[in-house]
Amino acid sequence: MGYQEKKNILIAVTHVVISIGYFGYVAGKYASLSEGADLLTFWAKAIVVMVPVYIVIHLIVIFIFTAVHKYRTGEGFPRFVDERDKLIELKAMRVKYFVVIFGLFASMVSVLMGATITIAFVILIGGMLASGFLAPLTHFILYRLDA
Amino acid sequence: MEKLGIQNIVRKLRFATGEMTQQALADMVGATRQTIASIEKNKYSPSLDLAFRIAQAFEVEISEVFSYEKIKK
Numbered sequence: 001m002g003y004q005e006k007k008n009i010l011i012a013v014t015h016v017v018i019s020i021g022y023f024g025y026v027a028g029k030y031a032s033l034s035e036g037a038d039l040l041t042f043w044a045k046a047i048v049v050m051v052p053v054y055i056v057i058h059l060i061v062i063f064i065f066t067a068v069h070k071y072r073t074g075e076g077f078p079r080f081v082d083e084r085d086k087l088i089e090l091k092a093m094r095v096k097y098f099v100v101i102f103g104l105f106a107s108m109v110s111v112l113m114g115a116t117i118t119i120a121f122v123i124l125i126g127g128m129l130a131s132g133f134l135a136p137l138t139h140f141i142l143y144r145l146d147a
Numbered sequence: 148m149e150k151l152g153i154q155n156i157v158r159k160l161r162f163a164t165g166e167m168t169q170q171a172l173a174d175m176v177g178a179t180r181q182t183i184a185s186i187e188k189n190k191y192s193p194s195l196d197l198a199f200r201i202a203q204a205f206e207v208e209i210s211e212v213f214s215y216e217k218i219k220k
Binding site for chain 2: 002004081082083084085143145
């Protein structure tokens with residue numbers, strides 16, 4: 001298994017672990033909300049905080065992974081990405097955007113059907129999380145299938 | 148109707164050129180080893196630019212390396 005494949009598996013696994021941890025924390029906060037609290041602000045804050053948390057943790061994990069990979073195999077970051085790498089990356093990004101848009105659409109439909117703000121945000125966040133997991137998975141599968 | 152696609156003889160040329168490794172060819176043409184492997188298996192059709200670079204690496208015409216014909220199963 002090459003660097004790219006290992007990295008994508010790690011990203012997918014890390015994503016699941018962070019998601020469970022972070023949304024366990026958010027669920028705990030939600031449960032302790034007082035009556036009449038502003039739910040819109042609460043969920044907006046949950047999303048706004050989520051983005052940098054994910055980015056920072058992913059960067060740290062990739063940095064550690066690259067260091068360990070380099071130590072064990074003598075290879076660091078790939079020297080460059082070629083046209084096939086870019087094509088696979090684009091396909092993975094396309095999957096990611098489809099899932100995010102689907103989550104957004106499902107969220108809006110739920111509001112139209114009378115769901116609460118919490119349900120709408122949970123669907124929206126669910127779409128974002130699913131996209132974050134499916135993108136590296138797509139990347140990994142395409143690498144495997146084509147190589 | 149038979150399906151047509153881009154076929155190549157990169158693997159054959161590689162072995163005819165002193166058993167060149169995939170990595171060596173990849174380094175010569177500025178691609179990754181995985182891309183060369185994928186091209187050899189006809190799973191990935193390279194861009195025109197990369198196809199020309201591969202042909203140049205073997206010092207042959209592009210039409211000698213790549214052809215558009217019935218896909219071999």
